[in-house]
Every structure is written in C-alpha cells, then in structure tokens.
Amino acid sequence: MQSVDKIITPRWIVPVEPDETVLEGYSLVVHEGRILDLLPTAEAEARYHGETHRRLAQHALIPGLVNAHTHSPMTLLRGLADDLPLMDWLQNHIWPAEGRFVGEAFVHDGTLLAAAEMLRGGTTCFNDMYFxxxxxxxxxxQVGIRAAIGLIVIDFPSAWASQASEYIEKGLDIFDRHKGESLLSFCFAPHAPYTVADEPLKRLATLSAELDIPVHMHVHETAHELEESKARFGVRPLERLARLGLSGPNLMAVHMTQLESGEIAHLAGAGTHVVHCPESNLKLASGFCPVQALVEAGVNVALGTDGTASNNDLDMFGEMRTAALLAKGVSGNAAALPAHTALRMATLNGARALGLADEIGSLTPGKSADMVAVNLGELESQPVYDPVSHLVYAVGRHQVSDTWVAGRPLLRDRQLTTIDDTQLRQRISSWQTRIAEAD
Structure with missing residues (x-):
C-alpha cells in the first residue's frame, strides 16, 4: 500500500475534464501538492494509505475557481460610489480616491482582504490588474493563493510610476525577480486602449511574444470607448489592437460588451480569449457581452468579477449564475450557457486564458491540487438531482467549506488557515474611516 499525503472522499467529484462528468463513489488522492490519482473509493482505500483521509459525505469537490479579471486592492473601495455611469464613477470618485490613498499599505491590506474573500468563496487563482x-x-x-500578477501599464502618472516606459521597466523587473515562484504567473496589463498609446502597446506586443506571457486588457467595455477610438484613431479598438499585433492568442480581452459579428469571427480565428464580467457590466450599464455567440464561434470565454468597487464582491458562484442567466436572456435561448459550460468558464477556461491549463482548472492526475469542497447538504440546496446545476443556480459561496491550493488547506471548515481574521478586520476598519472622511 502506497503512503500519500491525503485522500479526499466527497459525495460527488466534478472534474471538469472530461466535460459533463460527475463521479460518485470516487476519491481523489493528493501527494506533494499534486493530484496523484482519481479512482473509485474502494480501489483508493486498497491502494493508498493517506496521512489524512477527509470524508465529505454531503459535498461536491470541484477544481478551484479562477477569477480571470479583478483589481484586488479595490476591496478597500467597496461600495464607495455606487449607481453611477462608468466615466463618472471613475473620474469623480475612484480615481480621486486612488490618488489620495494608493500606496504599498493600501495595496497590501486590500489584497489581503481580497484573498480572504476569494478563498472563502472557492477562488484559488486570481488574475490581477493594479498598481x-x-x-x-x-x-x-504569504497567504498561499495562486495569482497571475498584472504588470500594469498606463500613460498617466500614479503613485507607482510616472509614464508608460517606467511602468514597463518596473514590471519587467518584478517578472525577473519572481518568475520562478510556483504559485505566481504574470500578465502584461495595459489598462485599456483609451489609456495606453500606440508605442507602449507595440512594445508590449513584442515582449509578450518574446516572454510568452499574456496581455490582460479592458477592451470594448462601453459604447463610449468605441466612439472615442473612432474619433482618435479612425478605427474601433479591436482593429487598432490587431494592427499593433496584440489580437492573437496571448490577448485576454476583458468585458467585450460591444461586438459585431465580424469581430467575433476575428477573435475566434486569432485565438483571443475573452473574459466576461457579467455583474460589473450590468452594474455600470456597460452593455452585454454576446457570450453564446462567442462560445458557438469557438472563442475561449473565461469569467471574472472585476474589482469590488464596481461589482461589489469577488463571488465567482454569483458570476456563474449571472453569466448563465444573462446568456439566456441576451440570446433568447433557454439552452444557452448550460451549467456545465458556466462551471468550465469559471475553472478550466480561465486557466487556459492564463496559460495555466496544464497546471490547474480541472481535477486531473498530474495537475496541482487546487480544489474546493462545496457543501450541498444545506437545506437551501435540497433536494439534489444534479450537483452541477446546483453549483451554478442554487449554491451560495457560504457553502464552500474547504479550499486547497497545491494541496495546502487554506480554508478548513470555513476557517482561514493563513490569514488572521481579527487583525484583518481591524486594519480594514481603519481604512474605512480614512477613506469615508475624504470622499
């Protein structure tokens, strides 16, 4: 009998690969941070001896959720300026608050709060864009969460850098210093077509190809953005990015609420990834991403929450549900974006967009043991005919009981293991007082 670190035996395992698969009577075997085996429980118990054996009789075990677009430190601005159009929200509230408060301490505490929220909600990997x-x-x-670090680029000065060239150089330095860390990956993160000029974008296209790392960017977020692009550059933003060499398989285009059929075909042909942020788009009245048309065209669509200043949470279960419902309403097709597809968007599709599909996104032997246990035994989840349907349409993030990253338990029985909850609450309370007084 082989000794291993842990065996997990839930009621259901939803591996995501193969698609539309739900396993009952199976166990997952984890050793040295990776998934060693996935097999019937009787065979697992005959073949392996686990240092720990976790039995979760009412739970579904799923891959860790991948939040493919967020601005994690903006948790400190949650609810600061609600119910406003995008540019009013940005120019008159968010950017002034950031100008007053953003620095290392702000980013540290905001990211720590975001990590706590995400782990408690089943997110094991997030793709960030911030100073x-x-x-x-x-x-x-320090927390142990997996992160794709956005190396932000913007033409405007901030507390972190003064101009696009400095942003790029500082980002490259961070990449060089941290690229060997197993839980970190990197994206270039030019903010948006309307905030980054042609020359920096050309350089990022070259660097992205040379280093083989994605470019993570807000694109086609609002109708106003498109009108401004046509006035300044004579073309829509996606066409401009294509001319600059940025619309290939390394591009993660976030939001994409304003798309024509030819652009959808271009995205599919180029292998560009789309990151759908349904709740942020709805709250800011930015428009509707044509998700079903993108999926039918063969575009890889991932899910993100956006930042908590515009959402107002980092709840990927909520995003799955909203994405599935919105796709049906927008397409007029009740069969659009079924539950299995929504779950794949929140897991494997996000991993693919980040270039991490060989490492995370499904419960496949050989991959990192990034996993989430969801308690479907709550009264609000009864009866259970289809656990995947429940994960998308019925479950709340409070039903996440356990979260592991690389086999390490970061949430156990709803308790964070690497974050001091009491100390974090005190730090956030101090920020709330300061920011509220200044707004």
Missing amino acids: FPETTAQVSG
Missing part, C-alpha cells in the same frame, strides 16, 4: 503589483505578489505568496 504596486510587487506588493500583490508578496501578499499572495
């Missing part, structure tokens, strides 16, 4: 990315990397490493 002081080295601080986000530091906090992520």
